[in-house]
Amino acid sequence: MPESPPASSSQDPLVVLGAGYAGLTVAEEVHRRSRGSVPVVLVDRHPVHVLRTELYEVGEIARASGDVGRWLVPLAKVFDRTSIRLRQGTVQAIDLARSAVQVDGQELGYRALAICLGNVANYYGVPGAAENTESVYRLTAAARTASALREMERSSTELSGERRPRVVVVGGGSTGTELAAEIATTDWASVLGSPTRPPDVFLVAGSLPFLYGFPPHLIDRARRTLRRAGVTIIHGLNVERVEPHRVHLADGTVLGCDVAVWCAGVEAPPLIRDLDLPHGKGGRLLTEPTLELPGHPGVFAVGDVAEFKDPRTGLLVPGTAQAALSEARTAARNLVARLTSRPLEPYRYRERGVIVALGVRRAAGTVGPVTLWGRPARLLKRAVEREYSRSVERGEPSGLL
Ligand SMILES: Cc1cc2nc3c(=O)[nH]c(=O)nc-3n(C[C@H](O)[C@H](O)[C@H](O)COP(=O)(O)OP(=O)(O)OC[C@H]3O[C@@H](n4cnc5c(N)ncnc54)[C@H](O)[C@@H]3O)c2cc1C
Known part of the structure; x- marks a missing residue:
């Protein structure tokens, strides 16, 4: 200026x-x-408030086929009865x-x-990461990721032999964990309304411990739930380079993939x-x-x-x-x-507590002194998210977990 x-x-x-x-x-x-x-x-x-904590729901976003209204609240509606002025x-x-x-x-x-x-997403200077990966940090990015996964699944039955489509999620924090579990447990055949092959999902946790900072019992539970959902977690290795459909790890391993999603951190x-x-x-x-x-x-x-x-x-x-x-x-x-x-x-x-979604039907969390697992935890997470979005529309934002 x-x-x-x-x-x-x-x-x-x-x-x-x-x-x-x-x-x-x-x-x-x-x-x-x-x-x-x-x-x-x-x-x-944007003239909307984005429900960003729900953007790992890429299966549901793919099912909505571009109609992302459920993940946002129009601000004009929120400010209707106030003197707050929106400047887009x-x-x-x-x-x-x-x-x-x-x-x-x-x-x-x-x-x-x-x-x-x-x-914004932090790519830590990793060559090719910004250009060759998707993300879920913004609604537009999550919608692009959902559409890439939809396209991957649509063409999955054309793959040779027994091959399944492959997704690599980079980042072993809560965003990467929720996303990997969501992709692995989504019923893609029902999303597309036609037969599909379920994806192989790899979660590259990087050099930080998996779900770093979360309570140890929650980490154990999350690791077991992910394994049961078919997610392969790769511990202790950072990503060194990303090329189109190829994620290079620090030990020289190259993970071929149909879609790579960057959830490794923000700045x-x-x-x-x-x-x-x-x-x-x-x-x-x-x-x-x-x-x-x-x-x-x-x-x-x-x-x-x-x-x-x-x-x-x-x-x-x-x-x-x-x-x-x-x-x-x-x-x-x-x-x-x-x-x-x-x-x-x-x-x-x-x-107040924390709940990590571990697929479309499961979650793990602690709320005060109470530990919650499986379906009840998932239902509570959904209820808290729903109440938050309703409270925003009423003009009195409530809390979240
Ligand atoms: C997939 C996912 C799941 C998550 N799950 C949880 C959870 O379960 N619980 C939890 O507590 N947290 C969760 N988080 C973290 C949470 O979403 C963030 O901590 C939260 O969004 C931070 O709020 P904020 O207002 O600081 O930023 P944001 O919500 O990101 O808002 C920033 C706003 O600034 C606007 N903006 C940015 N730059 C500009 C610019 N230059 N000009 C004009 N406008 C601009 C953006 O459009 C946006 O509206 C999750 C995050 C992700 C990505």
């Missing part, structure tokens, strides 16, 4: 960047707490010195700012990494305990875009929707406090 006098004025709105789990909740909570007296502008490149556009730059952001070539001044732009978007601010892992923004950016009162970083170390445990708060939603509530309270010159409060992370 060119050097010029400050762009912001006291008439400017609170600007929220990103309408994901963090941004939507910040906007709704500030509107509710201030009874609509704080003007709020929410900027997103791509955020290109944030100018903290001038309190302004650049959206599709136009400047938007702010009185206070919430940066909630999420993350902050480039416009965030370029900001002259303290950064953590993957370029995430480091914040004060109040979620404000150091040296920038009234500017908050919330959700996956931020790295927050819990001062009580010394552990990083996980990059989950669950954490994004709870951070957003604290950030909203602090934004209103900042605008009314009241003291800010520190963010406290409390995990």
Whole structure:
């Protein structure tokens, strides 16, 4: 942006960047707490809130044949009864010195700012990974993956001999695990309405332990469930290179495949990494305990875009929707406090639990002191997801697991 006098004025709105789990909740909570007296502008490149935690459901997305309405909530419907204004556009730059952001070539001044732009796939510089793999981090990417799998299955009966189509999923965290299990347990013949050959699914867990950071009993259960579903887990090897239909591992093994999907990790978007601010892992923004950016009162970083170390445990708060939603509530309270010159409060992370889907009918998780397996865990996960999407439509985002 060119050097010029400050762009912001006291008439400017609170600007929220990103309408994901963090941004939507910040906007709704500030509107509710201030009874609509704080003007709020929410900027997103899409006019919808994407139910991103459900994007591993590629079998169902393939069944829907391009109709992805179930995985999104139109924002116009959410903001119907509020004074929150949606500005559809791509955020290109944030100018903290001038309190302004650049959206599709136009400047938007702010009185206070919430940066909630999420993350992008991290390819760790692996040659060919970005070009030759699919992903499920965005709705458009998940829809492309579903369509590639559909096409793979459609032509599977033409394969010679007993050969089955093969999928390689890269990344042994929760996203890779949920995706591999989903692909292996989907009834592809019913999705296509014609005979198919079920796929062989390989999960390349990489050099980090499988489901790193999850409770040990959940990891054991997940490993056994995946094995029973026919997923082959490859431990301890990173991907070195990806060519079309060939994934090269660090020990020289080459996995031929019909579809490869990258679930190996995420990093902050480039416009965030370029900001002259303290950064953590993957370029995430480091914040004060109040979620404000150091040296920038009234500017908050919330959700996956931020790295927050819990001062009580010394552990990083996980990059989950669950954490994004709870951070957003604290950030909203602090934004209103900042605008009314009241003291800010520190963010406290409390995990409600975690449930990992392990195929279309199974899951494993812990909720408080309770451990859940199999079908009940899967039903609970679906119920929580359904309640979240209904609560968004009501304009009162609830929690997630
Ligand atoms: C397959 C999958 C399953 C998951 N399962 C779970 C789960 O079970 N439980 C859980 O708690 N978490 C889960 N997660 C993690 C969770 O989805 C993220 O932690 C969560 O989305 C973070 O919320 P956010 O608001 O920070 O970012 P996002 O939800 O990604 O929102 C970011 C928003 O910013 C917008 N945006 C980005 N850049 C720009 C730009 N330049 N201009 C305009 N708009 C922009 C995007 O369009 C998007 O709307 C899962 C993630 C994936 C991919």
